[in-house]
Structure formats: structure tokens, C-alpha cells
Amino acid sequence: MQAFYSAKHKTMIPTAFAYKRAHSVEEALSLLAAHGEEAKILAGGHSLIPALKLRLNQPEMLIDIARIPALRYIRQAGDHIAIGAATTHDDIAQSDLLQKQQPIYPQAAKLIGDIQVRNRGTLGGSIAHADPSADWPAVLLATDAQVVIQSAQGERVVGAADFFTGFYSTALEAGELVTEIQVPLLPPGTKASYQKFMQPASRFAIVGCAAVVTQSGGTCSRVRVAFTGLSDAAFRDQAVESALTGKAAGADEVAAAAQTAGQDVMVLADHFASEDYRLHLARVIAKRALTEATH
Ligand SMILES: Cc1cc2nc3c(=O)[nH]c(=O)nc-3n(C[C@H](O)[C@H](O)[C@H](O)COP(=O)(O)OP(=O)(O)OC[C@H]3O[C@@H](n4cnc5c(N)ncnc54)[C@H](O)[C@@H]3O)c2cc1C
Secondary structure, three states: HHHHHHOOOOHHHHOEEOOOOOOOHHHHHHHHHHHHHHHHEEEOOOOOHHHHHHHOOOOOOEEHHHOOOHHOEEEEEEOOOEOOOOOOOHHHOOOOOHHHHHHHHHHHOOOOOOOOHHHHHHHHHHHOOOOOOHHHHHHHHHHHOOOEEEOEEEEEEEEEEHHHHOOOOEOOOOOEEEEEEEEEEOOOOOEEEEEEEEEOOOOOEEEHHHHHEEEOOOOEEEEEEEEEOOOOOOOOOOOHHHHHHHOOOOHHHHHHHHOOOOOOOOOOOOOOOOOOHHHHHHHHHHHHHHHHHOO
């Protein structure tokens, strides 16, 4: 039986690796520095473990950060909310502070996967993995979030727009750890919404749209619209943003702005949705997100 399993299903078994549980950020950083590109951070494991089983990744060492208390928190820090990288999707879904100050975060968190995924998967792991269908990248882009990155050499802070660099790729370098996500408080008169059309089994976004709109003097003075699932990486859609900025938030204006979605990107096509269908979904989803963010 074992021989049959190994021969027929060897891609379901990861290559051998060493495992080390880090008890502090400093320990994780020094392990990363010592093992360089041979090491991989393990957080919730909900993206990494499947990748190991498929042998898409073959690290020599896993550094487990899931039980470092100093990486799991949600707190207000002056003009922003600070979220530790190992904070789970469910922590975010249940956060009273975020519900009050940045309700788009719990709204998006509740739409991720199922309860097991939300209990294990982390915000830092999701953004480091940068799946083109993941929900968080769109939310971070639309809320102008910043990503705090540490290594043995020190700390740097990267805006979400510079962090997500392409298909499963980010600004992270070897030896670096995402430690915190900083979300600015919403300006007065601002509402936000995250909407998605989900793949029915995994609940990953076929298309997801995050909209953040500030209204003042009867018009939309500041508009942020970001998509996930629509192209090879999450992106802010400047065409939709410009189409609504300076306009009243009426149904016609919102519908017209949503109709400009996706015109500047290469739209993905796969077995879940053709290019035309995905673009259609993006415009429907954008209208829903903008409507909720303006009423
Ligand atoms: C059945 C299923 C359904 C899902 N549905 C959705 C969904 O609807 N929407 C959605 O957005 N996602 C979904 N996911 C993905 C889920 O959100 C994952 O938890 C997430 O993508 C990865 O987070 P993690 O903590 O599990 O990271 P891991 O799997 O542990 O790590 C992922 C990658 O990030 C790296 N990494 C992890 N933490 C850090 C860090 N702090 N600094 C640097 N690198 C780090 C790892 O080395 C690895 O390369 C689903 C997953 C499954 C299995």
C-alpha cells in the first residue's frame, strides 16, 4: 500500500525539510539570516503546505512563526491601526476595533474560505503569498495600507502599491519577514466596501473589488478602487477612480464609473471564467462595492 501510494502519488508528499518553531521575531529573523533562500516562513500553512505537497516549493527548512505572540495583535497606534502579520483572518473578522474604524477588514475576512481557513490563515501569509485571487491585496491597496518588513539588517516600510509586484510576487527579499500591516484611519466622510464573486468550492475571488470613497460638499472627493482576481496581480483601477472623483454619488455616476473597470489591464481567463465573463463580473462587483461605499 505504501509503495503504491509513493509511486502513484509522490507529488502529494513534500520533499524532506527541517522544522524550527521560532518563539520571537528576533529568533525568526536570525534563523532566516542563517538559512537564507533555503528557508521558508510557515504561518497558517494554508497556502505553503499545498505548495510543498505539489513540490512547487522545496525548502530545506521551515521556520514556524504562527505561535509568536508579538506577531498576533490588532491595535490602534496614532493615526493607523496596526495588525500583526500572524493575526488570523478570524481575528480580523472578530475585531471590534476594526469593525469600528475599518469595517472593510472584518467584511473581507468573513468572506475568506471556511472557518478552518480563517482560523489558521494569516494576513501576513496571505499578502506574502500574493495569490492573484486572494482578497487581502485588494483591501490593502484600497485602504492605502503599508507593510512593515524586517530582516536581520533592519526594518523598512513599503506601501501596498509597491509591495504587490506581480503574479505571486512581492517586494519581499530573501531573509525578510512581514511583521505588521498598518492601515490608516479613514478620513471623515469615508465609507468602504469589499464585494466578491467567489469560486464556490474554495471561496477564492473570481473577482473581488474593494472601494473606499470620501464624500465632501456633495461630491466624491477621494476614491480608491482595487481589484483582485481580475488580472495577474491585484491593482488599483485608476480609470474607475477618476471616473467618480469630483462627481456626485448618484446611481448613474456610480454605474458609469463601474463600467470603466478593467479597461487598462490584461484580464485573466481560466477554467472558472473567460475574459469577457470576468470583465463583466468586475463591473457588476465594482458597482456593488461603489454603491455600498457611497450610501
Ligand atoms: C480551502 C482554502 C480556501 C481558501 N480560500 C481563500 C479565500 O477565499 N480568499 C483568500 O484570500 N485566501 C483563501 N485561501 C488562502 C488562505 O487565506 C491562506 O491562509 C493564505 O493565502 C496564506 O496564509 P497562511 O498564513 O496560511 O500562510 P502560509 O501558507 O503559511 O504561507 C504562505 C506564503 O507566505 C510566506 N509567509 C507567511 N507568513 C509570512 C510573513 N509574515 N513574512 C514573510 N513571508 C511569509 C510563506 O513562506 C509562504 O511562502 C484559502 C486557502 C484554502 C486552503
